[in-house]
Amino acid sequence: MQKSSLDEIRQRFDNDVERFSNLDTGQKTTIDAPFTLELITSAAQILCPNADQVLDIGCGAGNYTVKLLSKLPNLNCSLVDLSQAMLDKAKERVENITHGQVNIQQQDILQYHYGDSQLDIVLAGAVLHHLRSDGDWQTVFTKIYKALKPGGCLFVVDLIEHESSMVSQFIWNQYGEYLIDLGGESYKDDVLAYIDKEDSPRSLNFQMKTLYNAGFSTIDILHKNLCFGAYVAIK
């Protein structure tokens, strides 16, 4: 199947801002969304207590940065997304609560200029699965590694694939049951159809290998439930 183009992805998210603006539920199609928001931001607070620069790639309406600011309130925040509608919402929410500066940039995470040894925390919530080729993943991880200060952390929460096709089928069936409980059979079909069209997730093993290749030496899995996972990679 021909996967969605960047333009198609941008248009879909332009029309979906409200669904990504609820801190209490997170994005409901993501299993454990509120738990993961809390987990990742608590881990960031513990691992990077003196942080002053956060970059949120694929920030959406800013849920991860907003949650992080409840724990580290003085951060300077850079927010990057394809969707200007998402960025506008994220900026409004983040500016209300940080004592630091807020910069937004409408940009593809593959093309973004990440800089050099400037960042304490990079947040990547449900965005990397939009990368298409293995080389794209390598490029983004390498740029993030270069942009982090020593000791800086990349936090990833994402949809993940599995290496065994039997495990994969089992996991997607289980996720299908979760979606039926959430919204019924046709809701499940709709969600799985747009994942098929729009997303190209990778296994945790692939991501770990690619992160090591990019230079990261310490990586820990923080959570996994069916086809969703969260981890930290430390420079």
Ligand SMILES: C[S@@+](CC[C@H](N)C(=O)[O-])C[C@H]1O[C@@H](n2cnc3c(N)ncnc32)[C@H](O)[C@@H]1O
């Ligand atoms: C599933 S949403 C997640 C939003 C937010 N991180 C969260 O967890 O609530 C994915 C976001 O990534 C953005 N996005 C997708 N592909 C992107 C790309 N290549 N570059 C920048 N942003 C991208 C979309 O516009 C959307 O806002």
